[in-house]
Amino acid sequence: MNPNTAKETYLDAMGAAEKELAVAPSWLRELRRGGAARFAEVGFPTPRDEEWKYTDVMPIVQAGFKPAARGVNGIDPARLDGFWFENLPAHRLVFINGHYSEKLSTPGAWPKGVTVMGLAAALRDQAHRLEPYLGHYAPQKIHGFAALNTALFTDGAYIHLGRGARLAKPLHLLYVSTGAANPLLSQPRNLVVAEADSQAVLIENYVAIGESAYFTNALTEVVVGPHAVIEHYRLQEEGAKAYHIGGLHAHLDRDGRFTAHGIDLGGRLVRNDLRSVLDAEGAECQLNGLYVLGGRQHVDNHTHIDHARPRGTSREFYKGVLDGRSRAVFHGRVVVHPDAQHTDAQQVNNNLLLSRNAEADTKPQLEIYADDVKCAHGATVGQLDPEALFYLRSRAVDEAAARDLLTCAFARDVLSRLRLEPVRSQLERHLAAKLRVAALHQAQEVLH
Numbered sequence: 001m002n003p004n005t006a007k008e009t010y011l012d013a014m015g016a017a018e019k020e021l022a023v024a025p026s027w028l029r030e031l032r033r034g035g036a037a038r039f040a041e042v043g044f045p046t047p048r049d050e051e052w053k054y055t056d057v058m059p060i061v062q063a064g065f066k067p068a069a070r071g072v073n074g075i076d077p078a079r080l081d082g083f084w085f086e087n088l089p090a091h092r093l094v095f096i097n098g099h100y101s102e103k104l105s106t107p108g109a110w111p112k113g114v115t116v117m118g119l120a121a122a123l124r125d126q127a128h129r130l131e132p133y134l135g136h137y138a139p140q141k142i143h144g145f146a147a148l149n150t151a152l153f154t155d156g157a158y159i160h161l162g163r164g165a166r167l168a169k170p171l172h173l174l175y176v177s178t179g180a181a182n183p184l185l186s187q188p189r190n191l192v193v194a195e196a197d198s199q200a201v202l203i204e205n206y207v208a209i210g211e212s213a214y215f216t217n218a219l220t221e222v223v224v225g226p227h228a229v230i231e232h233y234r235l236q237e238e239g240a241k242a243y244h245i246g247g248l249h250a251h252l253d254r255d256g257r258f259t260a261h262g263i264d265l266g267g268r269l270v271r272n273d274l275r276s277v278l279d280a281e282g283a284e285c286q287l288n289g290l291y292v293l294g295g296r297q298h299v300d301n302h303t304h305i306d307h308a309r310p311r312g313t314s315r316e317f318y319k320g321v322l323d324g325r326s327r328a329v330f331h332g333r334v335v336v337h338p339d340a341q342h343t344d345a346q347q348v349n350n351n352l353l354l355s356r357n358a359e360a361d362t363k364p365q366l367e368i369y370a371d372d373v374k375c376a377h378g379a380t381v382g383q384l385d386p387e388a389l390f391y392l393r394s395r396a397v398d399e400a401a402a403r404d405l406l407t408c409a410f411a412r413d414v415l416s417r418l419r420l421e422p423v424r425s426q427l428e429r430h431l432a433a434k435l436r437v438a439a440l441h442q443a444q445e446v447l448h
Helices: 004-020 026-042 059-062 077-085 119-125 144-151 386-395 399-415 421-447
Strands: 091-096 099-106 114-118 157-161 173-175 184-185 188-193 197-208 212-223 230-235 245-252 256-265 269-278 284-293 298-307 311-322 329-335 343-351 359-368 374-382
Touching: 004 026, 004 059, 004 144, 026 059, 026 144, 059 245, 077 099, 077 173, 099 114, 099 119, 099 359, 114 119, 119 157, 119 188, 144 212, 144 245, 157 197, 173 184, 173 212, 188 197, 188 230, 197 212, 212 230, 230 245, 230 269, 230 298, 230 421, 245 256, 245 284, 256 269, 256 298, 256 399, 269 284, 284 298, 284 329, 284 399, 284 421, 298 311, 298 343, 311 329, 311 359, 311 399, 329 343, 329 374, 343 359, 343 399, 359 374, 386 399
Parallel strands: 091 173, 157 188, 173 197, 184 212, 188 212, 197 230, 212 245, 230 256, 245 269, 256 284, 269 298, 284 311, 298 329, 311 343, 329 359, 343 374
Antiparallel strands: 091 099, 114 157
16 A cells, blocks of 8 residues: 555544544544644654654555454453563553453552543543543644544543542553554553642553564553652563554643553564653652564654753653674753753663674764753663673673673663562563573574
């Protein structure tokens, strides 16, 4: 399917969806129309777009993905057992191909002041509560995939924490793609509103059943009120043939604290856009990321931290491990506006190449328009330290084990920042398994 045909197909779907919105609130109709108009204007991004110059999305465009219908496809709850974290009590919500499944979810009781439900149900029953927030925090000049989500999303998660409300247990949102004979498109849309002094830990977890090709186009908006604290985990362990485009947009009020951990271990082609706006004094933002790639995987992380007000603090720490013919892109942009005096911002991106055919393109970027700030940034792309390898070999550690030890130590620098120990332990096991598979493939290539 060529780009023009694919674009027309989605525009036709938007036209059909418009007819179904006759009973929707006027503000929701306008939001969707705005997404459709933006998509009609810009279409799909291409390498000619500066923000996409290293990421070619033509495989997504040509595949002709079709929106997934609602339904659980007869999934036995036992099939999901391996996706939950051991020894982690949590509120569990399950989404199958982007649609909320009440049958498969085990949310438990919610504390006073906490509302959690599927977005489709929230728009049906509580639309007035979503109106001030939904669609207000993704940038107006969004790219074509975000516009596509805005125009065609059907479900997702709605989380509202009232003033002073706190979730004692993490909220685990499990997004399961099942695959099918026809390539499926799921477009979850999530809205998180944390009012003043509220607190929660959220896990946004993307996994797959089966090996079919599919496309996840997700968008999450997070509103962090005064003195509120939100810790967000985005764990992407999709199938080897999966395509994933994700957006996370956070808005922080006075003394609000937002921490985002982004872990990418799966997917064929992945793009993550993360934007955080520190829009009041004393706001704090921390972004941690880890991507571990092999084969021909491609992961692109674009981050943007906006220091709009004084005395904001941001920390950004991303690491990547690349093997095979994989490729990683990191573009981190920190903007300090003229009114944002006394800003403290640090940004680091480190990449470890395990193969001569792997490639990392990194571009940390600071734009500072204030004169009383403390800002720093840096990036590295390199290989394992030969002296460290020699040291381990001299202590009777074989070369493969030595490489794995050093690689795991490099990656654990990010994983150690995850406060939830069960999540950290399980990801460390997944990391070790992925490194063993990569080493096996590398050995096979040498033998052949």
